[in-house]
Amino acid sequence: LFSRAVCFKAPYFASIAPRITRLEHGRCEGTLADRRRVRNHIGTVHAIAMCNLAELTAGLMVDASLPKGMRWIPKGMQVQYLAKARGALQAVALP
Template sequence: MSAPLLTLYRRMQRWPAGNWLFSRAVCFKAPYFASIAPRITLLEPGRCEGRIAHRRKVTNHIGTVHAIALCNLAELTAGLMVDASLPKGMRWIPKGMEVQYLAKATGTQHAVATPEQPIVAAEAGYALPVKVQVRDDAGTAVFEARIAMWVSPVKR
């Protein structure tokens, strides 16, 4: 049985503009992410890919994509990946993020989030590190994040 979020994503993939509709639905549920106008391009257990266009609202004073826009993209893709991968009866919350800015971010930015260890059901909570790498259109890595997620059983 797949996670409800993953079920919704798969259902919307059958429709024209399914990625756009799914991305809008995510931003409706979590409005803060609408500030970067993300597009989720792939969601499956253990992997989420998304992108943001380089537009004025995510541009900083030197003309590149703002560092916090990249952080938002990383947190969004990591959270969606974990949510889509969780066994039934488990929940998650981000607890911290370490980031590295590797190059100037210009143009469309493409993020890939993957877990650093298997996501499993457990009787006690556990730390789950998630790696997110962001590349530009040329394939240059411009940003990396390691997001500390806390995965725990749903309280009854």
């Protein structure tokens, strides 16, 4: 239910149907199921779907860790694709 509420607030992330499994000050964990909607033409999890999960978990971790009344805007992101991704994926965001 929490994951759906987050996607309602930020609709772009609904495209990957993420599940936030842990959120606390300084830590966020989320998962992405390997399903057809996140696969590319060669049958692996699409790189941008993985980036979306990384951005979502990092953003939620920062939001949960900032003092009340403060906001932030992401400035950049660096990604390295080391292997084809298959199966369920997990993202962990730490400060």
